Amino acid sequence: MLKPADKHRSPDAELPLTPPTFQILLTLADGDRHGYAIMKEVAAHTDGEMRLGPGTLYGSLKRLLEGGLVDEVGERADPEMGDERRRYYRITPFGLAVARAEAQRMDGVVRVARKKKLLAPRPA
Amino acid sequence: MSAAERAYRMLLRAFPARFRAEYGGEMTQLFNDRRRDERGRPVRFWVAIVTDVARSAPSAWREAQGENSYLRGRTMRTMAILAILVGTLEVVSSAAEAAVGGVVLHGGYSLAAGSVAAAAGALLVASAVAMLRGSKGAVALAYGAAIACLAVFALVAAFHPIFSILATILGVGFPVALLVFLRVAQGRGPAAPMAA
Numbered sequence: 001m002l003k004p005a006d007k008h009r010s011p012d013a014e015l016p017l018t019p020p021t022f023q024i025l026l027t028l029a030d031g032d033r034h035g036y037a038i039m040k041e042v043a044a045h046t047d048g049e050m051r052l053g054p055g056t057l058y059g060s061l062k063r064l065l066e067g068g069l070v071d072e073v074g075e076r077a078d079p080e081m082g083d084e085r086r087r088y089y090r091i092t093p094f095g096l097a098v099a100r101a102e103a104q105r106m107d108g109v110v111r112v113a114r115k116k117k118l119l120a121p122r123p124a
Numbered sequence: 125m126s127a128a129e130r131a132y133r134m135l136l137r138a139f140p141a142r143f144r145a146e147y148g149g150e151m152t153q154l155f156n157d158r159r160r161d162e163r164g165r166p167v168r169f170w171v172a173i174v175t176d177v178a179r180s181a182p183s184a185w186r187e188a189q190g191e192n193s194y195l196r197g198r199t200m201r202t203m204a205i206l207a208i209l210v211g212t213l214e215v216v217s218s219a220a221e222a223a224v225g226g227v228v229l230h231g232g233y234s235l236a237a238g239s240v241a242a243a244a245g246a247l248l249v250a251s252a253v254a255m256l257r258g259s260k261g262a263v264a265l266a267y268g269a270a271i272a273c274l275a276v277f278a279l280v281a282a283f284h285p286i287f288s289i290l291a292t293i294l295g296v297g298f299p300v301a302l303l304v305f306l307r308v309a310q311g312r313g314p315a316a317p318m319a320a
Contacts, residue, residue: 084153
């Protein structure tokens, strides 16, 4: 459910997203994660090309929290990582709408790039 | 605490205090996680960490300034609302003085001083409305209005006081406060826009 305030906000108004911001939203799209899990998954998504440092990751998360695209959902230990408690983050419905809008925007860019023969045609 | 963690905590001082208080603990946790992952490649690890701080600390500062700018914007709105109230009071009291002293009692000085003061009050209201609307040139107009009000009320009070004590205090005191506020707000400079 979108919060009442989000009903008046257009996801398109948040675009374009910076690459780290979009990667963080993509990572959170299918479940809650803590900072380290986000960093590892972004590295995996990008074949290790984007390794978010602590400053970049938490700077982006702060902006996403302030923009209502992500929520904090409390602290708990990650069973795979011992007893240390970690703060988890969750994408909001508005954040999901923004991620969807950014993906569509990028899809449009890729289609133009294919048309201009900057990319190989899509395999059949 | 390891020497590496101590060194990272020193690097964290490059971030604004509020950001550090909010995320410093998690950033240190992530630093330790990455250090564990990249054991055996200390040079690459530290280059990445220092580069990350050098890239992200300036934007954290810009955003912190943006938050200050938001507060400054709220103060600007409060000043504008006060300017509307004070300006309206000045227009009403000056117009009354011009009407009673000038028209009824045939005092040329009261008529002239009251009319000029009413115009200065109206200019103050106009500049406050421009500030609230964020119009171009609002700050310059506010400077002009404050100086005009200050000059009129100070001169009238000095040479031939015709306004009440309250109107004189407001007519002199508020423009001074507005000038000081505008000077301080401009001295801080414009804030950088926030990036998504």
